[in-house]
Amino acid sequence: xxxxxxxxxxxxxxxxxxxxxxxxxxxxxxxxxxxxxxxxxxxxxxxxxxxxxxxxxxxxxxxxxxxxxxxxxxxxxxxxxxxxxxxxxxxxxxxxxxxxxxxxxxxxxxxxxxxxxxxxxxxxxxxxxxxxxxxxxxxxxxxxxxxxxxxxxxxxxxxxxxxxxxxxxxxxxxxxxxxxxxxxxxxxxxxxxxxxxxxxxxxxxxxxxxxxxxxxxxxxxxxxxxxxxxxxxxxxxxxxxxxxxxxxxxxxxxxxx
Amino acid sequence: xxxxxxxxxxxxxxxxxxxxxxxxxxxxxxxxxxxxxxxxxxxxxxxxxxxxxxxxxxxxxxxxxxxxxxxxxxxxxxxxxxxxxxxxxxxxxxxxxxxxxxxxxxxxxxxxxxxxxxxxxxxxxxxxxxxxxxxxxxxxxxxxxxxxxxxxxxxxxxxxxxxxxxxxxxxxxxxxxxxxxxxxxxxxxxxxxxxxxxxxxxxxxxxxxxxxxxxxxxxxxxxxxxxxxxxxxxxxxxxxxxxxxxxxxxxxxxxxxxxxxxxxxxxxxx
Amino acid sequence: xxxxxxxxxxxxxxxxxxxxxxxxxxxxxxxxxxxxxxxxxxxxxxxxxxxxxxxxxxxxxxxxxxxxxxxxxxxxxxxxxxxxxxxxxxxxxxxxxxxxxxxxxxxxxxxxxxxxxxxxxxxxxxxxxxxxxxxxxxxxxxxxxxxxxxxxxxxxxxxxxxxxxxxxxxxxxxxxxxxxxxxxxxxxxxxxxxxxxxxxxxxxxxxxxxxxxxxxxxxxxxxxxxxxxxxxxxxxxxxxxxxxxxxxxxxxxxxxxxxxxxxxxxxxxxxxxxxxxxxxxxxxxxxxxxxxxxxxxxxxxxxxxxxxxxxxxxxxxxxxxxxxxxxxxxxxxxxxxxxxxxxxxxxxxxxx
Numbered sequence: 001x002x003x004x005x006x007x008x009x010x011x012x013x014x015x016x017x018x019x020x021x022x023x024x025x026x027x028x029x030x031x032x033x034x035x036x037x038x039x040x041x042x043x044x045x046x047x048x049x050x051x052x053x054x055x056x057x058x059x060x061x062x063x064x065x066x067x068x069x070x071x072x073x074x075x076x077x078x079x080x081x082x083x084x085x086x087x088x089x090x091x092x093x094x095x096x097x098x099x100x101x102x103x104x105x106x107x108x109x110x111x112x113x114x115x116x117x118x119x120x121x122x123x124x125x126x127x128x129x130x131x132x133x134x135x136x137x138x139x140x141x142x143x144x145x146x147x148x149x150x151x152x153x154x155x156x157x158x159x160x161x162x163x164x165x166x167x168x169x170x171x172x173x174x175x176x177x178x179x180x181x182x183x184x185x186x187x188x189x190x191x192x193x194x195x196x197x198x199x200x201x202x203x204x205x206x207x208x209x210x211x212x213x214x215x216x217x218x219x220x221x222x223x224x225x226x227x228x229x230x231x232x233x234x235x236x237x238x239x240x241x242x243x244x245x246x247x248x249x250x251x252x253x254x255x256x257x
Numbered sequence: 258x259x260x261x262x263x264x265x266x267x268x269x270x271x272x273x274x275x276x277x278x279x280x281x282x283x284x285x286x287x288x289x290x291x292x293x294x295x296x297x298x299x300x301x302x303x304x305x306x307x308x309x310x311x312x313x314x315x316x317x318x319x320x321x322x323x324x325x326x327x328x329x330x331x332x333x334x335x336x337x338x339x340x341x342x343x344x345x346x347x348x349x350x351x352x353x354x355x356x357x358x359x360x361x362x363x364x365x366x367x368x369x370x371x372x373x374x375x376x377x378x379x380x381x382x383x384x385x386x387x388x389x390x391x392x393x394x395x396x397x398x399x400x401x402x403x404x405x406x407x408x409x410x411x412x413x414x415x416x417x418x419x420x421x422x423x424x425x426x427x428x429x430x431x432x433x434x435x436x437x438x439x440x441x442x443x444x445x446x447x448x449x450x451x452x453x454x455x456x457x458x459x460x461x462x463x464x465x466x467x468x469x470x471x472x473x474x475x476x477x478x479x480x481x482x483x484x485x486x487x488x489x490x491x492x493x494x495x496x497x498x499x500x501x502x503x504x505x506x507x508x509x510x511x512x513x514x515x516x517x518x519x520x521x522x523x524x525x526x527x
Numbered sequence: 528x529x530x531x532x533x534x535x536x537x538x539x540x541x542x543x544x545x546x547x548x549x550x551x552x553x554x555x556x557x558x559x560x561x562x563x564x565x566x567x568x569x570x571x572x573x574x575x576x577x578x579x580x581x582x583x584x585x586x587x588x589x590x591x592x593x594x595x596x597x598x599x600x601x602x603x604x605x606x607x608x609x610x611x612x613x614x615x616x617x618x619x620x621x622x623x624x625x626x627x628x629x630x631x632x633x634x635x636x637x638x639x640x641x642x643x644x645x646x647x648x649x650x651x652x653x654x655x656x657x658x659x660x661x662x663x664x665x666x667x668x669x670x671x672x673x674x675x676x677x678x679x680x681x682x683x684x685x686x687x688x689x690x691x692x693x694x695x696x697x698x699x700x701x702x703x704x705x706x707x708x709x710x711x712x713x714x715x716x717x718x719x720x721x722x723x724x725x726x727x728x729x730x731x732x733x734x735x736x737x738x739x740x741x742x743x744x745x746x747x748x749x750x751x752x753x754x755x756x757x758x759x760x761x762x763x764x765x766x767x768x769x770x771x772x773x774x775x776x777x778x779x780x781x782x783x784x785x786x787x788x789x790x791x792x793x794x795x796x797x798x799x800x801x802x803x804x805x806x807x808x809x810x811x812x813x814x815x816x817x818x819x820x821x822x823x824x825x826x827x828x829x830x831x832x833x834x835x836x837x838x839x840x841x842x843x844x845x846x847x848x849x850x851x852x853x854x855x856x857x858x859x860x861x862x863x864x865x866x867x868x869x870x871x872x873x874x875x876x877x878x879x
Contacts, residue, residue, distance in 0.1 A: 050472075053476050055472050055475065055476075076478070079475065079476055079477075079478065080478065082476075083476070084473075084476040086469065086472075086473055088469070090425050091466060091469040091470050091472075091473050092470075092473040094418060094421055094422075094470050094473065094474065094568065094571075095417070095421070095485070096397035096417050096420070096421060096485075097397070099486075100485055100486070100487075103484075103485075103486050104474075104477055104479075104483075104484070105477035105478055107484035107485075107486060108477060108478030108479060108480060108484065109478055113486055116486055117486070134276075136272065136397070136421075137421065138269075138421070138424035138425065139269075139273075152477065153476075153477070156477060156478070264582055264626070267625065267626075268621075268625050271625055293631070294631065294632075297532060297630065297631055297632050298537055298540075298632065300532075301532055301533075301535060301536065301537050301540065301632055302536075302537045305694060305695045308858065309857060309858045309861075312858045312861045312862055312865075313861050313865065315862065315865045316865040316868060319865050319866065319868060319869035320868060320869065320872060322869065323868070323869040323870070323871075323872035323873045324872050326873075329869070346534055346690060346696045346698060347533070347534070347696060349696065349697055349698045349702075350696060350697040350698075352697075353697040353698065353699070354697045369697060372695070372697065375695075376533045376534065376695060376696070377533070379532060379533035379695075380531060380532070380533035383531075383532035383533060383630045383631070383632065384532070384630060386631075387623065387624055387630060387631050388624075388625075390624070391624045391625060396621070396624065396625075399624065408551070409551060409552050409555030409556070410555065410559075411555040411558045411559055411567075411613060412551050412554075412555050412613050412616065412617070414567060414571075415567070415570045415571050415574065415613055415614065415617055416617045416620065416621075417571070418567070418568055418570065418571020418572065418574075419570075419571045419572075419574035419575050419578075419614070419617045419618070419621065420621065421571065422571055422572045422574075422575040423575045423578055423579070423621070425575070426572065426575040426576055426578075426579045427575075427578075427579045427582075429579075430579040430580070430582075430583065434583065447583065447584065447585040447586060448585065448586060449585055449586065451585070452583065452585035452721070453721065453724040453725055453728055454728065455583070456580050456583070456596065456721070456725050456728075457724075457725050457728030457729055457732065459576060459579070459580065460576060460580075460725060460728075460729050461729055461732055461733055463572050463573060463575070463576040464569070464572075464573075464729070464733070466572055467565075467568050467569040467571075467572045467573070468565075470568040470572065471564070471565050471567075471568050471569070474564075474567075474568065479564065480564075481564045481567075483567070514857070514861055515856075515857030515858040515860065515861040516857050517857065518856075518857040518860050518861060519856040519857025519858070519860065520857070521857075522856055522857070522860065523856055
């Protein structure tokens, strides 16, 4: 189980109403890599992610996860190894309590009651949400919801973590905590995001999508220096790489005396 | 605040109450459900002119409220504030049934008024019992108790989902309402067209959301069956609770406590 | 028009619960059998949608009054009758538990009135007959309005029957019908208009989700005959058994008590007597109401104003003034005692 490769070949997807979502995406992500998927709204990030666990079936092209090509027969095995964290935790937390929600996956795997309880306690501890176990999801804060949503996926012990906008709607401190948490995971990570600072923190590699096509694929730090590329994809440099307005010398706007 | 927000705060509050930690909160939900149902059936089994016989039954909600540490004022207000169809219908009783049933000296009270009071008492008792049940147990636990009693699973699962998304959808609806209110100034009532568009949008979002939830379920191995791990145990406390209350109900049903008590007191006085 | 615990007799409550429970079991079975997994979350969120939408009032054009969405029809259109019935049942359950709309015993009646008629009568027999599988907008409107009117009329009539059979309210059948049906005609028209408008809106905006939800697809056959026959069977068995116990004697439990204690036969005798005499009085003075005697238990017959009855006949139940004074005193004392118990047992409030 050491080759958790994610591979797509000339992946194309057209929505039922005729909108082209993906226009030939080929990529290969190998074990343990952490990859950011960036691009403007509607670039095809979410569409691509939805192919990775077989929710959408490609119009043309192929998806391979590990040793399997994604087909209806391998769907269950693929979904077990690809853990998907959705953008809106309210869509992911559908059970009456946090415990029930985290236990949902393991129970579907057919684990025994004791094993399920052990696993739930363990993953909730990992994400720092052990004290929330009995709470109903609607009483959690956004940050807590996000942590629990990640726990629900970790409880399935996936090999690959796929996340859609994990830092959206979080306050700065919760965002930082989440980033630190994700750093500790050894899984292969694929993160679709607009938060380029987080990408800089977490992902050594970045893939830029633009109008359903890959326009760049390389080291995160390098790509984020390329202003023309970023502008072309409706992005901008991470704040931390922009010139600091306080300490950097300003040439165009001399300080008024 | 609009009606919607108020109602949902209310549900949230009831559910918070259910998070309490009294002996009653910890009882198996099934015991509380049975006792409450026994209570309601006994109360409605009284004759339509029963008034004094119903009064002792308030001991059930009062005891539970007290032992469970529930806010009595809040529950009472809730009971009295609901606009009951029952009272609307009961109002006709005094108008129609004017046969004198009871005389206190020169004061004659018609059967209609007696049955009106009886309906009101029934209403307060049954409604309070239901509210107390939910405040001591929590909605999800009541659902799981029903499942244990053989309620079909799709129905129970759907109840749980429904309750979960009540909060999410109400927030969504509230945001839309607020946006409308802020731009409609003194036109308070919503126009027909606005409502259709608002409800339509809400429905579209709801359908989309259902799709995303289904997707989230599939990613975690959903195979058509919802599994919930919950240990329930009927032990000695539960047995004592149910049997004790049922005995009390039966006693109060067949032995009119107030009339005997009253006879005792008035007998002493005269 | 929620039925309330306070208005129903145990016999009526139990009969309607039996019917409703049967329908829930049958629908649940059908939902599992016929439909795909996708419907599980869909039912839940649609229930929440109906619940939220019901709280939003809008003004009805040209009337000055306001209305809100009912839901049974829209759910049937989006989910088909079986799933819609379950969703409607859960919406009403939450209303009963949290907002004291109705009550637990009356829940059976409410689910039946507001769920059965739209889902199993109006939808398959009216709505689908008119729309077919590819409805034009005008047809959709007509179908929704007619279906909503019929289901609300039937539901309102159900409320009337349940109330009258219970015999707690004094409202005579005819008055009650004249009160309920016209109001619900208006409500039905509004409900139909809203249903048609909202469905048309969603259908225009996102045809694929309405289709995915199953609307307008060739219908899963609703076996009306089977459903009705099952219901009839349940009603006859439960109603029969219970009414033997409850209705033939004005009050089953009390009757049982009399048998065991044996000390109040006198009152029981006067009761029958009074009932008979009031029936007599009714047939004489209010012929309009005559038909209801055979439909109802004798206890309902006291709807006659005092002056219509022969003055020397003892009024039922003959309560001596002394008894009622002691009853009043005793009631007050009991209430005080109960409150005292409450205060004595009081725990500190839950910290929220």
